[in-house]
Amino acid sequence: MVYTQSVGRHQPECGGRCLVANVSGDNFSNVSLVLIIIPTVLWMVYVAPHLWQHMSALLPIAGGVLFVCSVVALYSARCIEPGILPVRDVEGQTTVGGYSKKVVVLGDKTSELEQYRAKFVRETGNAVERFDHFCPWVGNVVGVRNYRHFVLFLTATNLLSLLVLLTTLLTAMSKASAFPTGGFGAYMDAHTGHALVMVCLLVYVSVILLCVGGLWFYHLQLVCSNKTTNEDIKQTLERHNPYDRVRCRTQCTAMCQSRLK
Numbered sequence: 001m002v003y004t005q006s007v008g009r010h011q012p013e014c015g016g017r018c019l020v021a022n023v024s025g026d027n028f029s030n031v032s033l034v035l036i037i038i039p040t041v042l043w044m045v046y047v048a049p050h051l052w053q054h055m056s057a058l059l060p061i062a063g064g065v066l067f068v069c070s071v072v073a074l075y076s077a078r079c080i081e082p083g084i085l086p087v088r089d090v091e092g093q094t095t096v097g098g099y100s101k102k103v104v105v106l107g108d109k110t111s112e113l114e115q116y117r118a119k120f121v122r123e124t125g126n127a128v129e130r131f132d133h134f135c136p137w138v139g140n141v142v143g144v145r146n147y148r149h150f151v152l153f154l155t156a157t158n159l160l161s162l163l164v165l166l167t168t169l170l171t172a173m174s175k176a177s178a179f180p181t182g183g184f185g186a187y188m189d190a191h192t193g194h195a196l197v198m199v200c201l202l203v204y205v206s207v208i209l210l211c212v213g214g215l216w217f218y219h220l221q222l223v224c225s226n227k228t229t230n231e232d233i234k235q236t237l238e239r240h241n242p243y244d245r246v247r248c249r250t251q252c253t254a255m256c257q258s259r260l261k
Helices: 029-046 048-054 058-079 147-176 183-190 192-225 229-234 247-256
Strands: 010-013 018-021 087-094 100-106 109-112 119-121 126-128 133-135 140-142
Touching: 018 058, 018 140, 029 048, 029 058, 029 147, 029 192, 048 058, 048 147, 058 140, 058 147, 147 183, 147 192, 183 192, 192 229
Parallel strands: none
Antiparallel strands: 010 018, 087 100, 100 109, 119 126, 133 140
16 A cells, blocks of 8 residues: 555655554654664674584574564554544544544444554544554554554564573583683683673663563463453453454464454
8 A cells, every 4th residue: 555645743755655653752663663673783793603603503693593583573553554544533532641633434324432452542543453562662542453563673673682682591501611710700801891781781681571572472372362452451351352263363363464354
């Protein structure tokens, strides 16, 4: 699909092939990219050569593949239109927050936002189908069309972090074994810069796994129950979840659908 005009704060980019949210104050997608690139480059320079020579060439290759997957998924979630619905204001009706009530208009049919599990997102000025949340680290709303890319971004980033953590730890232990009397401390005295980089990598990816790893598992639970973050936080499906189908179909619904209707 080629977009020819802006929709809310989503603007056409790449010749109209993408519809990108213009939310400069709440867009940290470039920061996310830097936070992925810097540790990966350090790992490739200081750890990967040792893995290639002494362990397995598959480990650096796997790291490169996961890095590419993480970056591609990040910008896919950033640039893909999240599932914008055409809406109009309902005259004389307001929401709890004092905003005009919105209804979905598709052809001659008018529907409530709840029918599409949608929400009007103030950050982008659009109603998004199967609204999950607005993610400043992606720089876009996460909805029905880009949710799979958001989950794939979390998956690739966590697997890359886990790979960097384990291989850096193994490399540090291997380097320390060359100094049987002083261990890693002796290695640090002999190769201070190299050792400090590995220590920084270990600390950094540990923090990433604690933060992003928890978010990853949370969204895997949501995928399994076919709920959105918005529905889970507001507990709108606490008593009965009509979207929780047979488990093997639930994951397909959350990850493969591009429209609910």
